[in-house]
Amino acid sequence: xxxxxxxxGGMFVLLGFVGAFLPVLPTVPFLxxxxxxxxxxxxxxxxxxxxxxxxGPLLSDWRExxxxxxxxxxxALAGSGAGFVLFVWGRAPGWxxxxxxxxxxxxxxxxxxxxxxx
Numbered sequence: 001x002x003x004x005x006x007x008x009g010g011m012f013v014l015l016g017f018v019g020a021f022l023p024v025l026p027t028v029p030f031l032x033x034x035x036x037x038x039x040x041x042x043x044x045x046x047x048x049x050x051x052x053x054x055x056g057p058l059l060s061d062w063r064e065x066x067x068x069x070x071x072x073x074x075x076a077l078a079g080s081g082a083g084f085v086l087f088v089w090g091r092a093p094g095w096x097x098x099x100x101x102x103x104x105x106x107x108x109x110x111x112x113x114x115x116x117x118x
Contacts, residue, residue: 002041009037009045016055023079028058028072035059058118067118076112080105 012034019025031049038046050056050063061067084105088098 005037005041006045009034009041012037013049024083026076028055028062031055031059032062035063061118065116065118067116068112069118073112073115073117077109080109 012030015025016027016030016034019027019030035046035049038049050059052059058069058072061069084102087093087101093101
């Protein structure tokens with residue numbers, strides 16, 4: 001299991017790194033998953049993530065208080081809104097699918113904005 005968690009942690013770090021450069025792919029959620037995997041497989045890699053200059057404070061705030069920075073919340077809202085508009089415009093889904101996707105996005109945003117500010 002340790003090897004599996006180590007591999008998953010590495011994959012999540014890679015996805016988080018890619019997300020730092022691609023606006024449609026989130027960074028911090030993947031790093032939260034990576035930290036969780038490393039907590040079960042590699043104390044050294046977990047410490048590396050938690051002490052990282054840019055991501056360490058975000059991960060620590062999440063781990064300690066479940067907090068998300070207000071800026072990240074607003075970026076998530078903007079990205080989700082843009083993604084929904086592109087989905088509706090590019091796919092032209094029927095009402096049931098459009099409402100279902102909108103409801104999932106709204107639920108996710110309600111969760112994000114229910115978290116304390118970091």
